[in-house]
Amino acid sequence: MATGELLSVCGCKGIRTCLRCEDGKSEQHLLQKNDPIRYDFVYDPVIKSAVREENGVRQSFQFPGVFLWESFVSADEERELVAAMDENVWRQSQSGRRKQDFGPKVNFKKQKVRAGDFTGLPAVSCCLVDRMRQKPLLASFKPVEQCNLDYDPIRGSAIDPHLDDSWLWGEHLVTINLLSNTVLTMSLDQGWEDMDTGEVRVAVHLPRRSLVVLFGEARHRWKHAICRNDVHGRRVCSTFRELSAEFLPGGEQEKLGSELLDIALKFKGTPL
Numbered sequence: 689m690a691t692g693e694l695l696s697v698c699g700c701k702g703i704r705t706c707l708r709c710e711d712g713k714s715e716q717h718l719l720q721k722n723d724p725i726r727y728d729f730v731y732d733p734v735i736k737s738a739v740r741e742e743n744g745v746r747q748s749f750q751f752p753g754v755f756l757w758e759s760f761v762s763a764d765e766e767r768e769l770v771a772a773m774d775e776n777v778w779r780q781s782q783s784g785r786r787k788q789d790f791g792p793k794v795n796f797k798k799q800k801v802r803a804g805d806f807t808g809l810p811a812v813s814c815c816l817v818d819r820m821r822q823k824p825l826l827a828s829f830k831p832v833e834q835c836n837l838d839y840d841p842i843r844g845s846a847i848d849p850h851l852d853d854s855w856l857w858g859e860h861l862v863t864i865n866l867l868s869n870t871v872l873t874m875s876l877d878q879g880w881e882d883m884d885t886g887e888v889r890v891a892v893h894l895p896r897r898s899l900v901v902l903f904g905e906a907r908h909r910w911k912h913a914i915c916r917n918d919v920h921g922r923r924v925c926s927t928f929r930e931l932s933a934e935f936l937p938g939g940e941q942e943k944l945g946s947e948l949l950d951i952a953l954k955f956k957g958t959p960l
């Protein structure tokens with residue numbers, strides 16, 4: 689298929705905005721986006737803790753559920769991966785993002801999933817998945833979906849704080865961060881103890897070409913986001929998702945789960 693994007697101003701719906709459509713949205717929506725933020729921590733991957741220093745006072749707490757793998761792909765691989773993505777059409781998505789999906793057809797509201805036109809993950813991902821599985825944390829990771837996202841400061845690209853679905857998707861969310869450094873902002877709307885009056889945020893710095901895994905508390909309790917201000921140049925990422933227990937051996941929908949995995953892991957996919 690030809691390189692390019694499908695024509696329309698942008699892909700935003702409801703309260704989502706990007707630089708292309710913001711003039712036309714009500715100020716209320718923009719005000720809601722600028723709520724004050726109270727407690728800003730930075731994730732330290734060495735001590736696996738969130739750290740903050742204010743007026744010479746250092747505060748920190750354990751922050752489990754984040755695994756960072758720096759230089760997961762080489763500079764040559766990064767170039768090849770992005771070139772392969774750019775051979776395919778990027779579809780407009782919310783908040784100034786563009787996307788390419790390789791995965792089953794899902795209706796999250798009705799909790800319905802079927803193979804649909806899914807042809808599998810792309811061929812270029814086969815060696816990436818083999819490599820990630822070398823780490824004990826991901827030894828049994830079997831992705832059934834890959835979503836490529838494209839962020840650009842010119843479009844004001846971002847993704848609002850959210851939790852990924854956990855009816856269909858399993859424990860580990862794996863993202864490869866390409867083309868520029870960014871920050872994954874983890875947040876709890878209402879903190880706890882002496883921070884319970886405001887939002888608590890933890891900035892997880894994602895170097896270019898790194899891989900990050902969210903699991904446990906960082907997957908299920910803390911929301912994650914990419915803020916517009918943290919997109920400094922074109923950024924492309926690939927997020928891989930596995931199936932939840934319901935779709936794995938012993939689960940109620942194991943047959944469907946195994947059919948979807950068979951398709952996914954043939955690595956013959958084209959985007960939907």
Ligand SMILES: O=C(O)CCC(=O)C(=O)O
Nearest residue numbers: 837847852863914925927
């Ligand atoms: O861009 C990212 O790194 C995060 C994407 C994300 O959270 C999602 O697609 O659910």
Ligand SMILES: [Fe+2]
Nearest residue numbers: 850851852912
């Ligand atoms: Fe997400």
